[in-house]
Amino acid sequence: MLIRIRSKDGNFRFDLAPTADISELVAKILETTNNADLTTLAISNRPRGNETLVSTIKGSLQALGLSHGDLVFVSYKTLEDSAPKATPLAESSQTAQASGAVAKRPWELVQEDxxxxxxxxxxxxxxxxxxxxxxxxxxxxxxxxxxxxxxxxxxxxxxxxxxxxxxxxxxxxxxxxxxxxxxxxxxxxxxxxxxxxxxxxCPSGGHPPWPASICTACQPSAITLQSQPxxxxxxxxxxxxxxxxxxxxxxxxxxxxxxxxxxxxxxxxxxxxxxxxxxxxxxxxxxxxxxxxxxxxxxxxxxxxxxxxxxxxxxxxxxxxxxxxxxxxxxxxxxxxxxxxxxxxxxxxxxxxxxxxxxxxxxxxxxxxxxxxxxxxxxxxxxxxxxxxxxxxxxxxxxxxxxxxxxxxxxxxxxxxxxGIVRVKEEDRGEDSARYVPDVFFRYKNEYGLDVQKSAKPCFPVEYLLVxxxxxxxxNPSPAFRSAAFAIENRPGLEDQSIERVLRQLAELHAPDIPECSQGGDQRQRAALASWLSDWHLIAFLGMSQLVSPDDMKVFIRTATSPDLDDPTVLDALIRTDGWQTLMTFTRETTPARPATSAPSGSTHTPMDEDIPPEVFDQIARDSAGQGDGFASAGANERVCPHCTFVNTHGGSDCEICGLPLQG
Missing domain, CATH: 3.40.140.10 (Cytidine Deaminase, domain 2)
Structure with missing residues (x-):
């Protein structure tokens, strides 16, 4: 039922069930007041006189004689006006009650963007x-x-x-x-x-609830579709x-x-x-x-x-x-x-x-x-x-x-x-899926330029719903993630994510050899590693690899999205995490040993790649780590990945880092 309230703060209307307790009405009244003293809050059926303190009233609204549409007059004093008369105990009680009243205002507890x-x-x-x-x-x-x-x-x-x-x-x-x-x-x-x-x-409480019955107090009004301002x-x-x-x-x-x-x-x-x-x-x-x-x-x-x-x-x-x-x-x-x-x-x-x-x-x-x-x-x-x-x-x-x-x-x-057409459903009074559909209209200009209203049943143009x-x-792009080369999730057969690929790329970037900034190290390697790590799909995959804890993942993504990614110290917090050390341990264990450039002293065995100059291995390592000026170029027999600039010099049609087709 509808209860009208009039106080020094204005006029208000509340929808309450007839069986609602008086405390529910008091709570709604408090939402409209300004620092009210609950010990002085009183209601009356007349503008002057017959005031009754709400603290002395108990029972439901219906039992107290309130009916649909009744006007209730509210009076109270603010806490500042009544504070000198209150004892310390009463004062603390009022403060607690006032805090409870504020907590009942949802908009005051919101944390906005x-x-x-x-x-x-x-x-x-x-x-x-x-x-x-x-x-x-x-x-x-x-x-x-x-x-x-x-x-x-x-x-x-x-x-x-x-x-x-x-x-x-x-x-x-x-x-x-x-x-x-x-x-x-x-x-x-x-x-x-x-x-x-x-x-x-129904707020009126005068009939069984929908779908058994319906009235103007509980049914929605007719709808006129219009452009949202x-x-x-x-x-x-x-x-x-x-x-x-x-x-x-x-x-x-x-x-x-x-x-x-x-x-x-x-x-x-x-x-x-x-x-x-x-x-x-x-x-x-x-x-x-x-x-x-x-x-x-x-x-x-x-x-x-x-x-x-x-x-x-x-x-x-x-x-x-x-x-x-x-x-x-x-x-x-x-x-x-x-x-x-x-x-x-x-x-x-x-x-x-x-x-x-x-x-x-x-x-x-x-x-x-x-x-x-x-x-x-x-x-x-x-x-x-x-x-x-x-x-x-x-x-x-x-x-x-x-x-x-x-x-x-x-x-x-x-x-x-x-x-291009939206269909309005028909009304359904079934017990399991009761649906009430009010009148729906939309307005448009006809061929004579006149504004015409038309019923939206059974259908209307979808444009009336769009913004x-x-x-x-x-x-001047400045994305939070510097790379988009890692395989994308949920593309089975097209781009497959695997921890083996991550470990292989970490080895190619010489990640196990990169210490904290205070201990020196190659700054170009640090920059290449930071750029590779700044990839949403990579970070999201590491979070489900079970090798990095949730707490360490927060450090990973903060590092990957840091605006100071070019700062040499940006990787230090990441390197100190247990998750990173675990990745480095697996990387060392799965990385194949670098081919030897000469046979051990006194050995009669000749390695297969003895005749390959060491400069070739050094060049491959530099290209894999993305050193130099950051842009790889293909030679006569080389193919380049267009996404991560990896240069493939020994055959293959797919990039060994990101798995995408090579060019060149």
Whole structure:
């Protein structure tokens, strides 16, 4: 049932069950108060008089005579006003109770992403220079023609072709300017998550719960689909082109589609007022079965907790910021070109992909102090690698709206045969899967330019659920991971990860011979080892090799993602770990002995490679370790790996380090 509250903080409404205890109502009242003294909190059925202390009331709301729609008047004193009258014991009790009241406010316990903390510390104003035509003041003055604009200014967004407000600009539009006289009501979070699910039990308490019965108090309102005015992420940035190239390598070799989770972090995006961008540092590919026209995978994937924990331990903490998949098909006449499948006359995201995106966003909400539940929306981005009009390959990025997420959560929509159409499900009153579907409408302009409202049943265009996200690559790349040469996970038969390959590469890099920086050593070898180690796929594989402990893995990934990777001392903490020493022990045991250059004294045995000059072995060792200027070049009979620059001088079509096809 609905209980209305009126106090000096404002008017409030709470949905409570008739059988709810009075303590539940008191807890909700405390959420609206400002430092209330619980010993003075009283309620009444009149604006003046008949006040009763809540500490003396017990029982359910129904037993106390409260019914649906009743108005309750609340009065209290603040702790500062009543503190001199309180004994030390009562004071400590009040403090504990006040702490409990604060703990019941979910938005105050939220730990937001650093990018949210950054924008909350800024005013977000858009600066403007002095207008020579209209400004009549001096250089230090300001007028309406040159004063900064609000981050949600409509004219600025229209001029710069910005379709959606950024999330924090949208919050500034909803939140009034805070002042000393601002009431606690205005300071309450302005956002609440959309929900199209029937309220069970009904707040009125006047009928059996759904699906037996339903009323206006528990049923969701009619839905009008409309373009979302804001977006949670404004830009998707891929830190390096190598990330996409390595992801596409599987499709180029097999022709089957691939799926991967985007590992990265969020940063301020200055191209949009108070904008946020998702920076992708790696793509992790879960177990999957690629097909010519799609991908089959399971959710949640088994390795998800380990991967997320590993990403959080990076030098700059990383997280899953989205996912990417390929939708590529070669042209029939020219196999070197790709088909142009996603365009205005076709679709951008199919209805099946939009429903999947809503599922993923629902399971990855964003912590926010601006929501009454402490959670609002999601920043996970959907990225698609698809063909372009000129036969190339490009990235497109999207999110689905909050309406789409709420409709999927209420099991109201599903994919249709036509990829550009979403189907609205029929109502179901079954005991096992009760589904209530309210009226759904969408608006569009007809052939006469008139705004028309149309029922979305049984279907509507998928574009009403999409939010566009721009994307691109940085002008000056500075990726967290320097290498992408190691074999990628979950590509059986195409790229196989093995500890033997890791040990062989460590031996080729002379890793067992590299000491801590204070003990000297070849700095070029240290640099080559640091660059090789800075590979997401390598670090993720070592974490499941059972040779490195979880604590040591945190040191491994902090070293691999260190911004000071060129510092000679960056490897010292890694070398001191037990996990590294274990790897070095196995490397020494599995490394074959270097061929002898001459026979031992007094021996009658002649080695097979006695006639090979030692300079040849030295040259092979230098090329394997990546010494010199860092770029390998092929001779007449040599082949070069395009990814790790390893030079193969003794035959073979695949690189001995990363396993990729050689060139030359």
């Amino acid at each position: 650093p990018v949210d903390t950054y924008w909350r510390s800024k005013d977000g104003k858009i600066p403007r220079g002095r207008d020579a035509r209209f400004c009549k003041h001096g250089a230090t003055g300001m007028c309406e023609y040159c004063m900064p604009l609000e981050p949600y200014d409509a004219a600025y967004h229209a001029e710069h072709n910005i379709k959606h407000l950024s999330f924090h600009a949208y919050l500034r539009k909803l939140t009034p300017t805070v002042s000393a006289a601002t009431s606690s009501t205005a300071l309450l979070p302005p956002l609440s998550q959309l929900s199209y699910v029937v309220k069970v039990p 804001f977006r949670m992420v404004d830009h998707l940035e891929i830190a390096s082109t190598d990330i996409i190239d390595r992801f596409l390598h599987a499709w180029r070799l097999t022709g089957t589609q691939r799926f991967g989770w985007l590992i990265g972090h969020y940063e301020p995006y200055e191209e949009v007022p108070m904008g946020v961008k998702a920076v992708v540092e790696a793509i992790h590919e879960p177990p999957q079965e690629g097909e010519l026209d799609g991908v089959t995978l399971g959710l949640p994937w088994e390795d998800e907790p380990r991967i997320k924990d590993l990403a959080r331990s990076a030098a700059t903490p990383l997280q899953v910021v989205g996912y990417i998949f390929t939708d590529l098909e070669p042209e029939e006449e020219n196999r070197a070109l790709t088909k142009y499948k996603r365009h205005p006359q076709s679709f951008y995201l199919s209805s099946l992909e939009a429903v999947f995106a809503a599922h993923v966003q629902n399971t990855n909400p964003t912590p926010s102090k601006s929501s009454t539940t402490g959670l609002f929306g999601s920043r996970l981005v959907t990225a698609v690698l698809t063909g372009t009009a000129d036969g190339g390959i490009d990235v497109s990025a999207y999110q689905v709206s909050e309406q789409a997420c709420a409709m999927v959560e209420a099991d109201m929509i599903e994919a249709s045969v036509d990829p 566009n996200v721009s994307n691109g690559f940085p002008q």
